[in-house]
Amino acid sequence: QSALTQPASVSGSPGQSITISCTGTSSDVGSYKLVSWYQLHPGEVPKLMIYKDDKRPSGVSDRFSGSKSGNTASLTISGLQAEDEADYYCCSFAGSSTLLFGGGTKLTVL
Amino acid sequence: EVQLVQSGAEVKKPGESLRISCKASTYSLTSKWISWVRQVPGKGLEWMGRIDPSDSYTDYSPSFQGHVSLSVDKSTRTAYLQWSSLKASDTAIYYCARHPWESGNWYFDLWGRGTLVTVSS
Numbered sequence: 001q002s003a004l005t006q007p008a009s010v011s012g013s014p015g016q017s018i019t020i021s022c023t024g025t026s027s028d029v030g031s032y033k034l035v036s037w038y039q040l041h042p043g044e045v046p047k048l049m050i051y052k053d054d055k056r057p058s059g060v061s062d063r064f065s066g067s068k069s070g071n072t073a074s075l076t077i078s079g080l081q082a083e084d085e086a087d088y089y090c091c092s093f094a095g096s097s098t099l100l101f102g103g104g105t106k107l108t109v110l
Numbered sequence: 111e112v113q114l115v116q117s118g119a120e121v122k123k124p125g126e127s128l129r130i131s132c133k134a135s136t137y138s139l140t141s142k143w144i145s146w147v148r149q150v151p152g153k154g155l156e157w158m159g160r161i162d163p164s165d166s167y168t169d170y171s172p173s174f175q176g177h178v179s180l181s182v183d184k185s186t187r188t189a190y191l192q193w194s195s196l197k198a199s200d201t202a203i204y205y206c207a208r209h210p211w212e213s214g215n216w217y218f219d220l221w222g223r224g225t226l227v228t229v230s231s
Contacts, residue, residue: 001171001172001173003154003156032216033214034214034216034217036216036217036218038155038218038221044223045221045222045223046205046207046218046221047221048217048218048219051217051219052214052217057219089154089155091155091157091217091218093216097160097169098157098169098171098172099145099157099160099171099216100157101147101154101155101156101157102154103154104154104155
């Protein structure tokens with residue numbers, strides 16, 4: 001099992017929208033509606049941002065949205081804010097009761 | 111406040127054994143799976159495995175099968191990650207994370223703060 005593929009870094013200015021992609025295969029991302037996204041601020045507890053491809057937990061800003069097309073899932077952040085600067089990881093069920101993470105994307109708010 | 115409280119940082123030598131813990135602060139541990147996730151310094155997250163505290167059933171990532179073991183103590187609401195023989199490559203932050211109680215619960219709705227394990231001679 002190889003890690004899901006994410007861009008190493010993305011950046012955007014405050015107010016803009018950015019999208020982080022997460023590419024897997026037909027054995028993981030493409031087979032199940034079970035992609036989740038996590039936000040990691042240094043020194044803080046990781047936070048669930050999106051689950052089951054496109055569902056947003058209560059308490060998470062509606063500026064965050066998830067989608068999927070084929071073997072690629074995406075996290076979109078609209079109205080970028082300084083506090084969105086963090087590392088973001090996608091994660092997918094990969095069958096056989098296993099999970100796969102992406103390599104992580106560092107978001108920089110310019 | 112619902113939290114997963116992890117044990118403190120550890121410094122060990124190669125070949126030593128170690129058990130780190132993850133305690134559910136308020137909720138009943140048996141109701142929700144616990145996974146462990148590794149983050150090597152400067153690297154990404156890796157799923158290691160999960161345990162169902164109700165019956166101690168486990169699933170492991172092929173990458174970690176045989177090298178670590180997961181367990182729980184329901185009486186103390188604590189999950190454990192254990193090594194019998196550490197390697198330098200085990201140096202990492204280890205997070206415990208809770209799965210929600212619902213169908214398709216292959217994601218984490220609550221994380222611990224992580225335990226830094228340093229293995230060095």
